[in-house]
Structures are given as structure tokens and as C-alpha cells.
Amino acid sequence: MRTKIAIIGSGPAGLLLGQLLTNAGIDNVIVERASKEHVLSRIRAGVLEEGMAGLLDEAGAGDRMRAEGLPHEGIDLAFDNRRHRVDLFGLTGGKRVIVYGQTEVTRDLMDKRAATGGVSIYQAANVLPHDFNRDRPYLTFEKDGREMRIDCDFIAGCDGYHGIARKSVPEDAIETFERIYPFGWLGIIADVPPVNHELIYANHERGFALCSMRSTTRSRYYVQVEADERVEDWPDQRFWDELRRRLPQGTAEAVIAGPSLEKSIAPLRSFVAEPMRFGRLFLAGDAAHIVPPTGAKGLNLAASDVRYLFDGIREYYLEKSTAGIDDYSQKALSRVWKAERFSWWMTNTMHRFPEQGPFGQKIQHAELDYLFHSQAALTVLAENYVGLPY
Template structure:
């Protein structure tokens, strides 16, 4: 391995791999370090709804050929209240924008293949990664690989190693501020090789709790139901889960639902989390290392992509023109969009889920809000523009500052 590179990227999820691909296209050297095996990374089941801006960024990175061939463009999304469904026209309400259903697993595999085809510096099973001298002018990264110790100097470190990674933990406590809300429920998800019950996603608010009908392809379906965090997978055999989905999604979806054995089943807790700032010296955080959103708004992967777009442009500006304006603005620029996505995901979760403390008044407020959205094109436009994704260059900042 070289003793110096321009950028060390910690984490080979979609954020780290996409950043590496964009930097390579600009002639910037980088090394990607991932503590997990390639098989583990490629098999992780994650999100599957890509904003148009994310698709455009994958186009720019040159890794979207299979996405355009196999992805499912969606021009609308459907919402339901106790089985009564209405549609929001994403395409018509946002001037022609839409989303694409294409699994994060597929995005990751496409990016890994692109890296391998060009012989990129991508190391899986890199252990004991540690970051040094981040506040100085010449950071260094140490790690173990293949039974040997390595040390590499670099100009910058990109922390793309997720919520539990080393990158955010390397920022001093007196610098980092953390904002968090943990929700009192989770999503029980099932992945099955059966056709979807609907041509578009259905977000359902039901007296029993939230449900989502989604898909990964024309032959693979992804469904979720809201459950208490105390639930156990063994208490949810496939048949019970299918019965609950049919009830919460309503009679039309139930009549079109094809049942089948789960190929993956899990319970995921929901949380909102933001770490500020997203820069410390020559370390830059991106993706889940800096923020987590509830999956309700389909924003996690898309926020990671927008972070990467901002950071890639800033690094290109640094190396091409010697300007650090983009690097200095990165954290504030990224966080402005992060908080907007956090707001939408929090609001959408509050609208569609049953909370333990919810009384009759709170339930009536949900019903009234959904009725208003159904009746008002302007209200639907607010949902649509947030769902398809605010522009990458969105410049608004929260009132009051931070």
C-alpha cells in the first residue's frame, strides 16, 4: 500500500463508495477502508427508494447503467387511512420529478463492481482503524489488514462508516453536539420473492399501527408493520405477519397480495439523530456517521448521497483551484438539508404511526391532517416536493441558527 494518498475514506457503504467513484473521475487519489467483508457489505438489506437527485449523482459517477435498466420509476405514492387509499401525484406536482425503486444492496454492488473494474484501492476486512492528527495539516490513518499493520498519511479523511463507526467517535466531546429522538416502536420487515400488491408504495395509518407496502422489483416485495420494541421475531411467523399486513393495508391491497416465505425478516428501531458539526479539522462526516432519519420518509440513503455530492465538489474545488471555500462551507451546507429531511421524516412518522401515549384527540388530529392532505392539492405538493427530494443546492437554514 502507498504511504500517502489524498483522501482516506473510512467505510465502504454507498456513501464511501460513491465518494470514491466521484473523486476518481476527477483524478483524485483515495483509499477506501472497510472493516466488514465484501460478502457482508453486499448482502446488507437497506433502503430502496432513490430521489431523482440521487439517480443524477449516480449518473455522474458512471454507475447507473443497471439502475436505469432494472430500477422502477415511480411517479406517485399512495397513502391510506384504515384501508381507504388516495394517491399523491409526485410527477405532476413537482414539475416532472419522481423517485426510483432500486435497492441499496444493488447500488452497493454496482459501486463495488465499478471499483474492482478499475483496480481501485478498496480494502475489506481492514481492522483496528484509527484516525490521528485530524486537527493538524497532515492526518494519518492506521489499520490492520492481512495480519499486518499499516499507516498512511493523507490530506483529508472522509468518515462514511455509519452510526457505530470510528469517525464520529474521533471528534472531541467538547466539539461535537448530538441531537436525538428515539421512537417507542420499530418496523418489522419482511422481504419475499412475490409480486408487489400495488404498482406504487402504500403508506398506511391504521388503528393497529403503521404499515408500508413496498417492493424491490416486479418479483420481490418488501413490507413493514409497526410493532413495539418489545416484540420478538419468533412471535411473528410469516402467516401472522401476512394477516396483519392485509388488515392494515386495506381490502384492495389484501386482494392483490401474494403471500410467500420470508427470505429476510427483521425488526428495526426508529430514531432521529444529528451530529454537529460534520467537519472537524481535516475529517468530514457523511451519511449515517452524521445523521439517522426514520425510514418513513425514505431519506437515509438520499441524504448520504447529497452529503457526498457536496463533499466531492468541495474536494474537487480544493485540488483543481486551491480554494477551500467549499470545504469550509460543507458542514453548514449539508446540515441545512439534513435538518429539512429530519423535519419531513419526523412529521411523516408522526402522521402515520400510533404512539403509546396517543389519546382520542391525537388520533382525530391525524385523521384531520390526512383528510386535509387528501382534499388539498397545495398540501399534496408539500408532501410531493419533500418526498422526491429537495434540491441538492437547497440553501435554507433553520430559524434561530445553531
């Protein structure tokens, strides 16, 4: 096969890039190692910045998000048995976020790709990028027992943290930065009404908790747990009891419990790989960076990578300029590191770190107390939460 852009990975980053390219008349093929059904079964983030929402509109895949997504104009931070609202809309001059699950984003982009004739190859085994440091890169993979090859101009590695794109880069050409946090998030999804119409982030002496949602009838809740905890040790009733312990009394009493539809423990890490371009191979999304979910930045960072990468590729083909692709890594990483900083700050402010002891807890309390007595501090939080400009 021959195409202009070979995209590895059919998650939101790969699908979004592919659709923007298709709309611009730039040939592309997506190659994915998993099945379509498996990709759609992944349960991930659900808070979209305005920039991400705008990109879905630009791709022509935003109609259902606009109809079914939940616009949020604030968040609550809970501590000292009280809830304090952060007015995102008022502090940022009218910006908001939209609660809309990553699974739904993926489904909408898949449907749009099918409707516009985009080529996606699923269940491709042993995908490998070749010669991306030369003028004629290509992909090889196996499909239905046959070895396949795609020749291309550029390769976009949108295949996640464990994908092959970053692993294919020589070790001496890439530098990584990582912070592993000493805890995880135990999360459940249940078909019960959310306890609040906006998200609640709770700092409690027993650990962090988050009250989120996927819709007005489906809730997503999390509690901080030890890194070595097992899902099997957390029956539903234990989870609901622990969640209520970490919320202000009035909020805890309003929580409606129900059987979990999904339950899992996610480790927390901060990770960045630099640079994000290697000749004719580009990294985007989780292939290049991971953030702890506290700041709701993972999916949104993938979108900003796609914004910069698509603009650069479009300039290359339509304006015969390499400026955009030459600047891609620097532009993307500038925004990545700001989001890493914000996610690190949210994680350090809202979670319990055993090694920090009583002194660390006092510092957290002082930080939160200062936050709600400073318009400037609240504005910084709000600007970062709704998303820094591209």
C-alpha cells in the first residue's frame, strides 16, 4: 500500500488526526494492533477542554458531544468537611469544560471515519516502523497471516504508552522523565445519579476521592488506594463506605450506591519523552507523555498534539512549507510540560503522601486555604483546568 501519512493506533489521537487529514484531502491509513471492539471497550477520561471539543467539531465528529455532553462551568474542592466551588466560567472569561466519555469520542470518530471512507486496519500484528530517519519510511505488519507493507511520507505514532512507536526510537535519540506516585485510583462506574452536577475533588485524611460522572444517570467515582491493592479486595459495599468517609457529611449522605458496572485500579505516573519528532516519525498522545488523571489532562494533551501535528502536515502539503513540522516537538512539549506541572500540582495538593506525615498535611491545608482566599490563585487553577490556549 502507499499513503501519505501512516498512523499507528486507533485511539482518540490517531482517529482525530486521521479525520482532520481526511477532511483536508491528505491520504492516511490507520493501523491498530487490537480489534475495533477492544478499542471501544477502553474506559478512560471524560472531561474535554474547549480546545478538544473544538477539534471534534472541526473533524465533523462533534454533533453527539454537543447534544449529549454535559457542559460544566465549575468544580468543587472538598476539605475540612466543606465544599468550595471554583467558578471556572467566571474566572476564565466564559470558558467551560464538557463531560463526555472517551469511549464516546472514539465511537464518534470511528463512525465519521467510516462515513468518509477512511482506511483503518485492525488486528494488525507485529507492527513496525522502518527507515523513519530517511526519506522513505514505511510500516510493516501482519494481517490474516500475510505480511503487509505501507510506504508513506510520514509516520504518526499514536499508539499509547506501551506502543511500538516510541520503542522503535534509538535509546540515544530520546530522553525520558518520569515520576511514579506511591498510590493508585480505585474507580467504579455505576448506573446511579451523580451526587453533584459538577465534579468534586476531595482531600481527606484517609486519602483522595473524586466524584465524577458520564451522564445524568451514570456515575464515575474514585478513591485513592495503596499501590499494591487488588480489585478483588474491594467489594462494592466496601468501596461505597470508603467513598462516603472521605466526603463532607452532607455530600456523603446524598451519595446513591448501586452495583458497579466496571471496577479497576489505575496506577498514577507523570511521564514525558523528548523530543516528539524523529526524522519522519512523530509521537502524539500517550506515546509521548502520561499525566496523573487528577487534572483531567491526558486526552486533552493528545488533542493539542494533534492540533500542532495536523497544522504542520497541512502546511507541508498545501503550502510546501516544513516550518510546522519542524516546530512540532517544541510547540507540543511547551504545552505538555505546563499540563504536567498542573497535574503534578493537583495530585500533590489533593492526595495523601504517607512519607510527608503531619507536616505535609499541614502544608496541603495551607495551600487549599490560601487558594480560596486568593482570586489570583483561583484564576491560575481555573485557567489550567479549562485548558491553556493552543
